[in-house]
Amino acid sequence: MTNETLQPRFSTNKNWRKKPAAAVRVAEVKNLCRDRGVRFTHIRQQVLELLWESNQPSGAYELIASLERKKARPIAPPTVYRALDFLIEQGFACKIESRNAFVPCTHPESCNAHIFLICGDCKEWVELEDPRLEQQLADETTNAGFKPTRSVIEVLGTCATCMANGNSTRR
Ligand SMILES: [Zn+2]
């Protein structure tokens, strides 16, 4: 294969939106919380900001350590876990089970199923935004007589940038 067939597509595909700045996303989530009548406390906001600031899925202990650095005081782990629970429940963030780590949802205002592509080499991730695919999954799930509480799909592999750089696929 030539490099031409491996041009980075990671952020230019029509189904992928470039990751917006943390502040923009957090402001959007703040509005969603107001619409839904749920409280967007300071700690919930800070955890979401940290998720957005990282290019890779963040582990809970990483989040706790980052918060401790920011606040220059110890943080009780349950505080962070409760904030993560809230963000997941509201669909603002997801747990990536294969990495035991967390990522923010890129379109919580319209996301029906979270579909993440995760590069095993650089650990970067993107969330697919494809309403048809999300709807199809919802329809098939309903057809199967199944009521989903949470849909997170993890597609593991190698991103176009890493392929172009000749990194090998690790499993
Ligand atoms: Zn999502």
Ligand SMILES: [Zn+2]
């Ligand atoms: Zn990669």
